[in-house]
Amino acid sequence: MTTAAAHAHPESFLRTYVFSTDHKTIAKQYLVTGIFMGIVGGLLSYVIRMQLANPGQSIPGYGVIGPQQYNALVTMHGTIMIFWVAMPILLAALANFLIPLMIGAKDMAFPRLNMMSFWVFFLSTVVLLVSFFVPGGAAAGGWTSYPPLSGTAAYSGGQWGVTLWLLAVALEFVAFLMGGINFITTAINLRAPGMRLFDMPLMVWMQVAAAVIFLFSVGPLIAGALLLLLDRLAGTGFYAPAAGGDPILFQHLFWFFGHPEVYVILLPGFGVIAEILPVFSRKPIFGYRMIVYATIITGILSFIVWAHHQFIAGIDPRLATPFSITTILISVPVAVILFSFIATLYRGSIELASPMLFALGTLAVFLLGGVTGIHLGVAATDIYFHDTYFVVAHFHYTLIPPVAFGFFAASYFWFPKMFGRMLNERLAHVHFWLTFVFMNLTFLPQFKLGFMGHQRRIVTPTFFEALRTPEVEQLQSMATVGAVCLLLSQILFFANVAWSLRRGEKAAPNPWRANTLEWTTPSPPGHGNFDTAPVVYRGPYEYSPPGRSEDWFPQNLAPEKGAGS
Amino acid sequence: MLNWLPEAASSYAGDFDRLLSTINWITGVWFLLAEAVLIYLVIRYRRRPGRRAAYLPANSLRSMSFVLVPCAVILGFDLLLDGVSAPVWDEIKLQLPPHDEQVRIQGEQWAWRITYPGPDGQFDTADDIETVNDLRVPNDKVILFELTAKDVLHSLWIPELRLKQDAVPGRTIRGWFRPTREGEFEVICAEICGFAHSMMKGSLRIESAREYERWLASKAAEPRRG
Numbered sequence: 089m090t091t092a093a094a095h096a097h098p099e100s101f102l103r104t105y106v107f108s109t110d111h112k113t114i115a116k117q118y119l120v121t122g123i124f125m126g127i128v129g130g131l132l133s134y135v136i137r138m139q140l141a142n143p144g145q146s147i148p149g150y151g152v153i154g155p156q157q158y159n160a161l162v163t164m165h166g167t168i169m170i171f172w173v174a175m176p177i178l179l180a181a182l183a184n185f186l187i188p189l190m191i192g193a194k195d196m197a198f199p200r201l202n203m204m205s206f207w208v209f210f211l212s213t214v215v216l217l218v219s220f221f222v223p224g225g226a227a228a229g230g231w232t233s234y235p236p237l238s239g240t241a242a243y244s245g246g247q248w249g250v251t252l253w254l255l256a257v258a259l260e261f262v263a264f265l266m267g268g269i270n271f272i273t274t275a276i277n278l279r280a281p282g283m284r285l286f287d288m289p290l291m292v293w294m295q296v297a298a299a300v301i302f303l304f305s306v307g308p309l310i311a312g313a314l315l316l317l318l319d320r321l322a323g324t325g326f327y328a329p330a331a332g333g334d335p336i337l338f339q340h341l342f343w344f345f346g347h348p349e350v351y352v353i354l355l356p357g358f359g360v361i362a363e364i365l366p367v368f369s370r371k372p373i374f375g376y377r378m379i380v381y382a383t384i385i386t387g388i389l390s391f392i393v394w395a396h397h398q399f400i401a402g403i404d405p406r407l408a409t410p411f412s413i414t415t416i417l418i419s420v421p422v423a424v425i426l427f428s429f430i431a432t433l434y435r436g437s438i439e440l441a442s443p444m445l446f447a448l449g450t451l452a453v454f455l456l457g458g459v460t461g462i463h464l465g466v467a468a469t470d471i472y473f474h475d476t477y478f479v480v481a482h483f484h485y486t487l488i489p490p491v492a493f494g495f496f497a498a499s500y501f502w503f504p505k506m507f508g509r510m511l512n513e514r515l516a517h518v519h520f521w522l523t524f525v526f527m528n529l530t531f532l533p534q535f536k537l538g539f540m541g542h543q544r545r546i547v548t549p550t551f552f553e554a555l556r557t558p559e560v561e562q563l564q565s566m567a568t569v570g571a572v573c574l575l576l577s578q579i580l581f582f583a584n585v586a587w588s589l590r591r592g593e594k595a596a597p598n599p600w601r602a603n604t605l606e607w608t609t610p611s612p613p614g615h616g617n618f619d620t621a622p623v624v625y626r627g628p629y630e631y632s633p634p635g636r637s638e639d640w641f642p643q644n645l646a647p648e649k650g651a652g653s
Numbered sequence: 654m655l656n657w658l659p660e661a662a663s664s665y666a667g668d669f670d671r672l673l674s675t676i677n678w679i680t681g682v683w684f685l686l687a688e689a690v691l692i693y694l695v696i697r698y699r700r701r702p703g704r705r706a707a708y709l710p711a712n713s714l715r716s717m718s719f720v721l722v723p724c725a726v727i728l729g730f731d732l733l734l735d736g737v738s739a740p741v742w743d744e745i746k747l748q749l750p751p752h753d754e755q756v757r758i759q760g761e762q763w764a765w766r767i768t769y770p771g772p773d774g775q776f777d778t779a780d781d782i783e784t785v786n787d788l789r790v791p792n793d794k795v796i797l798f799e800l801t802a803k804d805v806l807h808s809l810w811i812p813e814l815r816l817k818q819d820a821v822p823g824r825t826i827r828g829w830f831r832p833t834r835e836g837e838f839e840v841i842c843a844e845i846c847g848f849a850h851s852m853m854k855g856s857l858r859i860e861s862a863r864e865y866e867r868w869l870a871s872k873a874a875e876p877r878r879g
Contacts, residue, residue, distance in 0.1 A: 236806070374709060430690060431711070436706045455687050467742045554839055
């Protein structure tokens with residue numbers, strides 16, 4: 089087929105919706121897959137929480153849960169939420185949709201690579217889901233899959249669960265490597281004329297930073313996973329002490345990736361907030377460059393903190409204090425980012441629309457996740473809190489803000505652009521308040537359980553005398569009520585989406601009066617995005633600039649010649 | 654503040670609890686302060702007709718100082734925490750004070766195997782005493798433990814002692830504690846270790862020196878297999 093012929097005929101259904109190279113379609117594919125996996129991961133947490141509130145009782149819709157099943161549930165819940173929800177939604181979907189639109193490009197730098205990235209990811213999703221149904225069940229050694237437990241079937245139960253888990257994770261990383269290369273190349277090469285690096289929206293900075301961090305950190309984990317796969321399939325002994333190997337080697341390789349990964353997820357969430365705060369405060373973001381530099385410093389520091397996951401793992405105890413110092417130090421650049429966000433509100437004109445509510449909710453919740461990181465980053469107190477519910481509460485308080493709140497903020501903000509319809513605002517407010525309240529009801533009690541010494545990943549807390557107290561049982565029940573209500577509250581979101589897709593008010597190109605380039609396209613943008621190629625004259629956050637009657641100044645609006653108003 | 658930990662039973666628990674309290678206060682005050690500022694700003698600057706937002710891009714170092722100064726204070730608190738916490742870590746994990754008693758603890762799927770040196774005070778001799786899930790120590794004596802694992806990772810976790818340490822196959826990890834309160838406590842496995850991880854539990858009995866000696870003697874007198 090010649091190029092002319094390809095243009096003459098409308099693209100086939102398969103090319104438009106399935107094997108599409110359009111970044112917006114690929115974004116939607118990632119989004120739908122991520123949301124589907126989010127529902128799977130959410131249902132797993134329902135089973136986990138029901139078991140913890142009423143150990144041993146039959147769970148409606150599931151049945152009675154055994155110890156191996158419970159181990160598999162917590163393993164797969166963590167794996168899915170990090171790798172198959174946070175990554176596809178926050179990175180792949182948001183970056184794919186927004187980077188070209190925000191920098192004024194027609195598509196990604198490598199559209200075919202982009203398509204391949206999604207389909208490899210899709211394959212990894214299938215492999216992971218299949219692993220639920222193999223003999224012996226899904227992987228059950230924790231989402232970190234530490235050997236020797238994950239090293240042989242003799243220790244971990246089934247032969248196939250961990251093997252498929254490793255295969256799925258490796259495939260997924262291949263997908264995100266292809267995606268990450270695309271994000272970086274696109275942002276560097278395809279910016280609209282006039283857009284300097286420091287005119288890019290912070291979302292683009294954050295996505296590029298996340299992609300760079302991912303590229304640099306993922307190598308060791310892929311090596312680590314490969315060695316583990318060889319241990320399982322070829323009988324090598326990289327992690328088997330009897331064969332001269334060392335189980336702790338895997339932990340180093342895992343966390344050298346695993347901790348930067350936290351920032352890979354966190355930064356795009358921060359990017360969402362950075363876009364929403366100025367629009368709904370009608371103010372420039374406070375300290376744009378300072379935020380960019382703080383992000384880069386955070387990214388660099390994230391590479392030298394990994395051993396804080398291993399303070400008590402048997403590493404040389406003299407290593408703890410140096411890693412403790414770097415870990416606590418990372419609070420400074422992160423505080424710069426958070427305080428800049430908060431300072432953006434100062435003397436603003438704040439409208440509490442649904443995207444803003446979720447953005448502010450992200451800040452409010454993340455602050456607690458941040459400060460409780462100190463308890464775990466200080467090596468001495470980590471002795472007590474490591475592997476307790478305190479850790480569980482802490483990482484949910486750090487990850488739910490960017491992943492869930494950030495996703496909802498982004499949805500309420502960019503849904504009109506993506507689908508051409510507005511979401512119902514009143515329903516969105518109810519959704520926010522229920523989500524906010526029940527999130528806290530679920531995880532605040534878990535901090536207290538951690539203080540009380542409650543270890544994580546046990547199927548029957550009542551087996552332990554110290555945990556067989558009315559107070560522990562009450563806290564577990566509170567968390568379960570919170571979790572079930574939190575899950576049910578999400579029906580409001582899906583109902584809103586389903587209703588609005590068909591009946592929602594038609595969205596104008598720029599319903600929020602925002603400055604960045606994606607709002608100059610039609611809602612939704614067609615193939616090729618921009619009717620006329622945009623030219624950029626200023627930064628992304630020129631809100632309420634002096635000497636202008638409107639309180640916004642789009643990036644692409646040419647300055648009036650000799651204008652005095 | 655937030656004094657929800659189980660009552661302490663080791664000599665270093667006091668230092669630990671004091672450090673934890675310091676951290677709770679510092680992080681708690683910062684957390685509440687930041688939330689208060691956030692909520693205040695949202696309420697104070699809610700949209701009102703006719704009021705235009707200020708244009709404050711904070712491009713100059715001078716205006717950035719509104720953020721950088723609090724962050725510098727945070728850096729100060731960070732260094733303070735590093736300073737006060739390192740000695741506690743060193744006390745619990747780095748130092749090995751001269752010991753009164755020795756015990757070997759081995760984690761295995763799914764029990765704690767405890768070995769005492771027996772009457773001769775030497776390990777790997779015929780009179781070694783072995784128990785499963787039954788760890789007994791005399792009160793107020795420094796106990797040196799050698800922690801190993803037979804199969805997979807385990808983690809020795811005794812909340813009352815403020816002690817947790819992973820057990821790793823192929824490594825012998827030495828540590829210590831000095832119990833300060835008689836009683837019976839649970840010895841938990843904190844690291845997921847397979848099928849029955851949730852049921853892996855031993856007991857720590859802290860006894861008077863006399864009771865402990867009597868128990869040791871009765872164990873030593875038991876006929877042993879093989």
